[in-house]
Amino acid sequence: MGTWDVSRRGFLKGAMLGAVGAGVAGTGLVGCSSPxxxxxxxxxxxxxxxxxxxxxxxxxxxxxxxxYRDNTTDFxxxxxxxxxxxxxxxxxxxxxxxxxxxxxxxxxxxxxxxxxxxxxxxxxxxxxxxxxxxxxxxxxxxxxxxxxxxxxxxxxxxxxxxxxxxxxxxxxxxxxxxxxxxxxxxxxxxxxxxxxxxxxxxxxxxxxxxxxxxxxxxxxxxxxxxxxxxxxxxxxxxxxxxxxxxxxxxxxxxxxxxxxxxxxxxxxxxxxxxxxxxxxxxxxxxxxxxxxxxxxxxxxxxxxxxxxxxxxxxxxxxxxxxxxxxxxxxxxxxxxxxxxxxxxxxxxxxxxxxxxxxxxxxxxxxxxxxxxxxxxxxxxxxxxxxxxxxxxxxxxxxxxxxxxxxxxxxxxxxxxxxxxxxxxxxxxxxxxxxxxxxxxxxxxxxxxxxNAMMSYCRVNALTQRVMRANGPATYELPEAASKKKVMVVGAGPAGMEAARIAALRGHDVTLFEKKSSVGGSLQFAHNVKGEHENLEDLIAYLKRQCELAGVTVKTNTEVTADTIGQEAPDALVIATGGVRPELNVSGATVIDLEDFLSADMGENVVVYGSSAQAFDTALWLTVHKKKVNIVTPNGNDALDMQQSQHAHRFMTTALYSLGVKAWPESTIKSASDGKLVISSAVAGVDVELDCDAIVNVGDMQPNEDLSAGTGVSEVYTVGDAAAPFNIAKAIQAGNDAGRAI
Structure with missing residues (x-):
């Protein structure tokens, strides 16, 4: 189309990455409107x-x-x-x-x-x-x-x-x-x-x-x-x-x-x-x-x-x-x-x-x-x-x-x-x-x-991954060469995806979950994020898919090495989620992420962490009239990086305009009398923050509790249990494992 055919994707990339950077620095933008x-x-x-x-x-x-979501129509x-x-x-x-x-x-x-x-x-x-x-x-x-x-x-x-x-x-x-x-x-x-x-x-x-x-x-x-x-x-x-x-x-x-x-x-x-x-x-x-x-x-x-x-x-x-x-x-x-x-x-x-x-x-x-x-x-x-x-x-x-x-x-x-x-x-x-x-x-x-141009779908593990390096070879599911007894431990998004894919290929699959319901952390994420992202719909979809595929689901069952020995599966998928290290700060009230929605805390809250979970937490607290600081040992490039570029931009610009400040490359030195002292490598000095409570959203670590000594020759560790990141990566890993068995 001649000289006017400038590269759209190249321009978009530069524009959007610039927007994200501008958002992080945009504390001077006009604030949110009055009611x-x-x-x-x-x-x-x-x-x-x-x-x-x-x-x-x-x-x-x-x-x-x-x-507005009623369904009584015949379309x-x-x-x-x-x-x-x-x-x-x-x-x-x-x-x-x-x-x-x-x-x-x-x-x-x-x-x-x-x-x-x-x-x-x-x-x-x-x-x-x-x-x-x-x-x-x-x-x-x-x-x-x-x-x-x-x-x-x-x-x-x-x-x-x-x-x-x-x-x-x-x-x-x-x-x-x-x-x-x-x-x-x-x-x-x-x-x-x-x-x-x-x-x-x-x-x-x-x-x-x-x-x-x-x-x-x-x-x-x-x-x-x-x-x-x-x-x-x-x-x-x-x-x-x-x-x-x-x-x-x-x-x-x-x-x-x-x-x-x-x-x-x-x-x-x-x-x-x-x-x-x-x-x-x-x-x-x-x-x-x-x-x-x-x-x-x-x-x-x-x-x-x-x-x-x-x-x-x-x-x-x-x-x-x-x-x-x-x-x-x-x-x-x-x-x-x-x-x-x-x-x-x-x-x-x-x-x-x-x-x-x-x-x-x-x-x-x-x-x-x-x-x-x-x-x-x-x-x-x-x-x-x-x-x-x-x-x-x-x-x-x-x-x-x-x-x-x-x-x-x-x-x-x-x-x-x-x-x-x-x-x-x-x-x-x-x-x-x-x-x-x-x-x-x-x-x-x-x-x-x-800041990579890596497009993918959170729910469909095939979108823009098929026939590419480290992705599925085909859109179609290959039939299993031989039927195997498959044990999947953990009914979060990674485990449910692995279970449904393996079952659809012809394997005999049992999914174990220690809680009373499936979905893993998706329900908690919904409670924090609200209705917009349809996470309860995702739980219902994965649950229905497991039913249709013939997956046997056992809830209220905590799996140990002995359980695995008793089941004696041919293949084991470990999807137990990651482990968040404890945060011990003498002189401060530390609240686990899973408890913060109902916890009793004061007006000034420090969110410790840099992930999308940390930013979702900071938003919820800010909306509920808490004064929030985000403190993390990670750098600026790690802030909210699990989100898409677009979600990242909205989150950072809104939070910063509402008064939330992020302190990257910072460590906690001490706490007492409603104050938290952090050492900020970015600022080059120690900084004192008002702090009535700290919500621990520190980086998750892989969960290796069941990954060794199982006696099973074919073992796959997926999702946050292997590499904590986000829902999309968890579902991708589950899909890949289900295809590999």
Whole structure:
């Protein structure tokens, strides 16, 4: 796509890593808002757990109502057909073109199987990510490697009733001085791409006119400073570039080749410095916050694009700074008790911001549906929207939105990548078998481990790991060569995953748990984190999967070496969790992590540790009006590193704006009379902190109690018992062990 095709992934990486660093240092950002009456239909009595007791003002701003998940529907509308241009689609769930990173190694079997699995799972409209195909800069045809690959993929998907669309997202360079001939060149490139796509079996193209892409530069008053016919002087001028792209594509590829427009349905300036450096390469944009596009402007722009020939619209949110919140806007609800956090240390008031039209009391589920309804009322072509559109999560809620005509289709990514069989399972009434998305955002642009671009799914151990180094060889489970008696000790996420995988392969599996229920530490994590991450749903899913796989579960059973000897298994999986070292501080009250929710403590609390657990603990305490310091011997790079980059950014900016300070590279020297003295290598001096209690969230260590002397020849130690980190790594290790037995 010529010189304007700047690397999106490279830019995103630098932008987001910069944002994380800025967040850690951002103690001077505007603090969270004072309490106001929210737009929610609920009240404090039915709100998030953080708003039920004596809590800070931030917890009262956007109260949450979680009574929206009823399931009495038959999904009649969800499984009805609709038309994208001339193409009939049999259900209302579409796979969005969110990046998967499966294309990075080229046109591999992994990329092929990744997209084919959605078709096998019942998705009938699959949008392929824009990074997967780049038109040659000299205008020559696509290489045969590309065309042969996608012809094969589109033909195979068609055997399952699925269609492919492609998202064209020309990267958004500054348009202020862009010559008209360059503009025409971009439009011609889009038309040429459409012709090539049609030849490869694609049925549609989606023009990404949102975010930092080229079309958005023209649509947005924030970026468009031109004064010619492509300038911001009128709706017609702002829409001209995208309208001409639509017309050029239809002229080249025919009216039977559908054109979908992805656009921001409403904007707000979340970066109050007025310089949205995350969204511009030259850092020259300094337009005021009131340059953001309103709902009414967006509708007018959409009508102009419909008149130009757009066949459908994909709507998403438009924060001008925090790009991930454009498609993953439920990030605003990640922090239990600070719902509406922006990622900049400030907080949205959903009764006022975004035109006051977002559904701001359902933890981000379907939050754009009411705005989409406003667009749909004014447009004749189908309208869909994105951001945690998950009918299995809230069946009545999502079915009624379709039946009421608020929207025509749902753009979905995370729910489908967590479980590629999602659509088939929902159609067949197997809703309890659908793996839940826990909304951690590890799947987008990587985790925070060593700031690496390592994308994976917390729940689905196969996503972006299959056919890669140290990952599973195939998506399919290999049948066991011989049936073995397998003993799994510990029914946390690692143990339950290992048990279900081994059983599905044909082994005789018994799962032992010393507590009275399964789930390990997931229930405690839910109690701290709240409803947003669906951790209770994850427990229920893993429990149901073990039942379906035929795993025998024995609770209230503590396993010792003698127990293992009596069972005499052929293979042993140890998933007993990690061990947290004791913290002995003379002169201070030390509270174990597992006890802090109900412990009696004073106003000033020190959280000892640097993990995601430590930061979740600090947030909960802060919301409940404790004055919190985080003390850890680890460095800055270890702070909250178990979270995804996006979750890390929200957590750190919110906590620091609320007055929490982290003291890395610090050791506890002494404690007495409500004071704690620490030695801070960063500060270079001893520091005295007010301290009524210390919550011990020190680094977990591997649990080696059962790893030796078992007499079992085939032993696997997984999850925190082997390498304490996070839920995702635990499930990955369990899956790998279940496959290896």
């Amino acid at each position: 106001k009456q929210g737009a929610s239909t609920t009240n404090a009595a039915t709100a998030t757990s953080g708003a039920q007791g004596d809590v800070i003002a931030a917890a009262q701003l956007n109260p949450q109502d979680y009574d 009649k509308t969800l499984f009805s057909s609709w038309n994208l241009g001339s193409v009939e689609i049999g259900n209302r769930m579409c796979k969005s073109a969110a990046g998967s990173a499966t294309y990075l190694a080229g046109y591999t079997e992994e990329l092929y199987q990744y997209y084919l699995n959605f078709a096998k799972g019942g998705v009938e409209m699959i949008w392929v990510e824009g990074e997967a195909i780049t038109m040659p800069m000299d205008g020559s045809p696509l290489p045969s490697e590309v065309t042969d690959f996608f012809k094969k993929l589109s033909a195979e998907c068609a055997t399952y009733g699925a269609h492919l669309g492609f998202q064209w997202a020309p990267f958004g360079l500054d348009i202020a001085d862009m010559p008209v001939e360059t503009i025409k060149g971009i439009e011609a490139a889009g038309a040429a791409l459409a012709v090539a796509l049609k030849d490869m079996g694609f049925v549609a193209i989606e023009i990404n006119t949102a975010g930092f892409n080229q079309g958005h530069r023209f649509l947005s008053r924030f970026y468009n400073t031109r004064t010619d016919e492509y300038g911001a002087g009128s709706i017609e001028n702002r829409a001209r570039f995208d309208a001409e792209c639509i017309q050029a594509i239809h002229a080249a590829a025919g009216n039977d080749f559908a054109v979908q427009i992805l656009m921001e349905c409403v904007e707000e300036n979340d970066n109050l410095t007025n310089d949205c450096t995350l969204m511009t390469l030259d850092n020259a944009v300094t337009e005021p916050h009131n340059s953001a596009t309103t709902i009414q402007e967006g509708i007018a722009l959409a009508k102009a694009l419909e008149a130009a020939g757009a066949d459908s619209f994909h709507l998403r949110l438009g924060p001008l700074g925090n790009h991930p919140c454009q498609f993953g806007s439920d990030l605003y609800f990640l922090l239990n008790g600070v719902e509406g956090a922006t990622g900049y240390g400030t907080q949205w008031d959903f009764s006022k911001h975004w035109g006051g039209k977002l559904i701001g009391n359902h933890s981000g589920a379907g939050m754009l549906l009411d705005i989409a309804a406003m667009y749909k009322k004014e447009l004749k072509v189908p309208v869909g929207c994105v951001t945690y559109m998950d009918p299995a999560h809230a069946p009545n809620f999502f079915e009624e939105a379709l039946a009421d005509g608020k929207v025509d289709f749902y753009m979905m990514n995370r729910p489908l990548t967590v479980d590629t069989e999602y659509v088939n399972k929902l159609r067949e009434g197997r809703i309890d078998e659908i793996a839940p998305c826990t909304r951690c955002l590890h799947c987008h642009a990587g985790s925070n481990e060593m």
